[in-house]
Amino acid sequence: MLARHAEPIVAVATAPGRGAVGIVRVSGQRIDAVIEAVCGRPLAPRHASYLPFLGSDGETLDQGLALHFPAPNSYTGEEVLELQAHGGPVLLQLLLARCLEAGRGIGLRLASPGEFTERAFLNGKLDLAQAEAVADLIDASTEAAARSASRSLAGGFSTEIHQLRDELINLRMLVEATLDFPEEEIDFLEKANARGRIDAVAAKVDSVLSMARQGALLREGIKVVLAGQPNVGKSSLLNALAGAELAIVTPIAGTTRDKVSETIQIDGVPLHVIDTAGLRELGESGDEVERIGIARSWAEIEAADAVIFLHDLTRRGEPDYEAGDARIAERLQAHHAGSDRLLHVFNKADLLPADAALPDTDDEDAAVLQLSAATGAGLDALRRKLLELAGWHARPEGLFIARSRHVFALRRTREHLLEAQAQAALADAALDLLAEELRLAQNALGEITGEFSADDLLGEIFSRFCIGK
Numbered sequence: 396m397l398a399r400h401a402e403p404i405v406a407v408a409t410a411p412g413r414g415a416v417g418i419v420r421v422s423g424q425r426i427d428a429v430i431e432a433v434c435g436r437p438l439a440p441r442h443a444s445y446l447p448f449l450g451s452d453g454e455t456l457d458q459g460l461a462l463h464f465p466a467p468n469s470y471t472g473e474e475v476l477e478l479q480a481h482g483g484p485v486l487l488q489l490l491l492a493r494c495l496e497a498g499r500g501i502g503l504r505l506a507s508p509g510e511f512t513e514r515a516f517l518n519g520k521l522d523l524a525q526a527e528a529v530a531d532l533i534d535a536s537t538e539a540a541a542r543s544a545s546r547s548l549a550g551g552f553s554t555e556i557h558q559l560r561d562e563l564i565n566l567r568m569l570v571e572a573t574l575d576f577p578e579e580e581i582d583f584l585e586k587a588n589a590r591g592r593i594d595a596v597a598a599k600v601d602s603v604l605s606m607a608r609q610g611a612l613l614r615e616g617i618k619v620v621l622a623g624q625p626n627v628g629k630s631s632l633l634n635a636l637a638g639a640e641l642a643i644v645t646p647i648a649g650t651t652r653d654k655v656s657e658t659i660q661i662d663g664v665p666l667h668v669i670d671t672a673g674l675r676e677l678g679e680s681g682d683e684v685e686r687i688g689i690a691r692s693w694a695e696i697e698a699a700d701a702v703i704f705l706h707d708l709t710r711r712g713e714p715d716y717e718a719g720d721a722r723i724a725e726r727l728q729a730h731h732a733g734s735d736r737l738l739h740v741f742n743k744a745d746l747l748p749a750d751a752a753l754p755d756t757d758d759e760d761a762a763v764l765q766l767s768a769a770t771g772a773g774l775d776a777l778r779r780k781l782l783e784l785a786g787w788h789a790r791p792e793g794l795f796i797a798r799s800r801h802v803f804a805l806r807r808t809r810e811h812l813l814e815a816q817a818q819a820a821l822a823d824a825a826l827d828l829l830a831e832e833l834r835l836a837q838n839a840l841g842e843i844t845g846e847f848s849a850d851d852l853l854g855e856i857f858s859r860f861c862i863g864k
């Protein structure tokens with residue numbers, strides 16, 4: 396029995412469905428048997444050979460291009476065979492079955508999702524951040540996200556992490572060498588400018604962290620919740636932002652029952668807008684479906700990057716309406732929607748005189764905007780404000796894609812460096828504690844590129860890929 400990672404694998408690499416070309420990919424050691432059987436002869440390395448693909452009884456299944464990439468110069472770092480056939484789903488399944496049959500002797504099996512890229516990672520062709528960028532490039536929902544993923548795949552992000560790691564290793568060597576000479580400890584912090592060097596690494600981590608945060612925003616998008624009483628225009632605003640008829644806009648209170656989510660983009664940043672059910676106070680006799688919708692809305696609010704609290708300019712001053720808004724404001728507070736991510740938006744400005752003043756809110760720190768979902772006036776200011784609230788300040792050019800996982804790892808690196816800085820600042824600094832914090836900082840960094848990654852993390856990452864990648 397071969398270990399799982401040593402077994403040869405095969406999969407259809409192209410998307411399911413009909414297409415001009417479909418590709419079957421084989422990777423592993425000793426795949427010559429498959430090449431001989433399916434192509435009828437050995438293949439010149441890295442040359443496209445046009446030939447018949449042979450079935451088990453020698454009949455031609457299709458004519459196409461066969462490519463052989465000998466190890467280690469292939470995507471996976473193993474022997475790779477690529478068969479480019481016509482892109483018919485049945486034909487590709489026939490070819491796949493034929494390869495499996497021809498490779499039975501060498502233990503050829505179907506690849507699991509992401510297994511080709513996992514092999515590339517295990518064989519040192521890509522580091523973990525680059526492997527993730529492969530998936531992010533395929534899944535990119537905006538042009539900016541695709542360009543940034545491509546930059547990460549080329550090593551843009553990994554290079555930054557490697558530089559940080561090298562600086563940390565140098566510092567650790569310095570500190571650990573001095574540990575053996577206790578009498579020189581205090582002197583050492585002065586002489587080698589250890590404090591200055593720790594500060595410099597910490598500053599660099601800050602700057603990479605800020606870029607990674609932008610990269611993660613580009614990949615994961617901004618989550619925005621629309622909250623407000625029924626009929627203030629939440630569905631209309633969502634439609635206006637998306638530029639399409641999405642939610643059912645109706646003047647009957649309480650009819651937007653379920654959340655409706657739509658992804659749009661602002662400056663290339665995906666924006667997931669969630670329209671909430673009307674947040675009415677319901678008594679015990681209230682409708683069950685509506686109550687579930689309301690509970691879900693509050694859960695969304697807690698997880699959002701920004702909350703738009705929508706008000707209706709035409710109903711201001713009405714006691715019922717003001718009481719409804721006050722209750723929502725109170726609940727927003729209770730659900731941690733503090734003024735740092737709260738946006739008061741006054742809708743239906745088209746129904747007021749053009750020179751009407753911006754209304755006051757009790758919440759002095761929260762942003763206040765006025766607009767009309769019906770005419771679109773004021774929407775651009777809202778889009779800009781949303782980007783600002785989510786912390787987007789980069790331009791997509793030159794950015795690399797990143798994931799929350801990377802941001803968390805960088806934050807942990809930063810925390811250990813803070814500890815190291817605090818220790819180094821003490822008059823009687825303990826160098827062994829300093830050395831330990833630097834080691835932990837390096838480990839946290841190593842999780843990004845996969846130098847220190849648990850197997851379950853790898854499984855989690857690669858299982859989200861498509862089959863054949």
Ligand code: GDP
Nearest residue numbers: 625626627628629630631644645743767768769
């Ligand atoms: P929701 O219950 O908060 O989702 O509110 P809707 O989007 O269903 O809107 C309620 C009513 O207000 C509808 O009749 C809309 O046409 C109307 N409405 C929404 N926005 C505006 C606006 O900016 N101006 C005007 N004049 N009417 C609006």
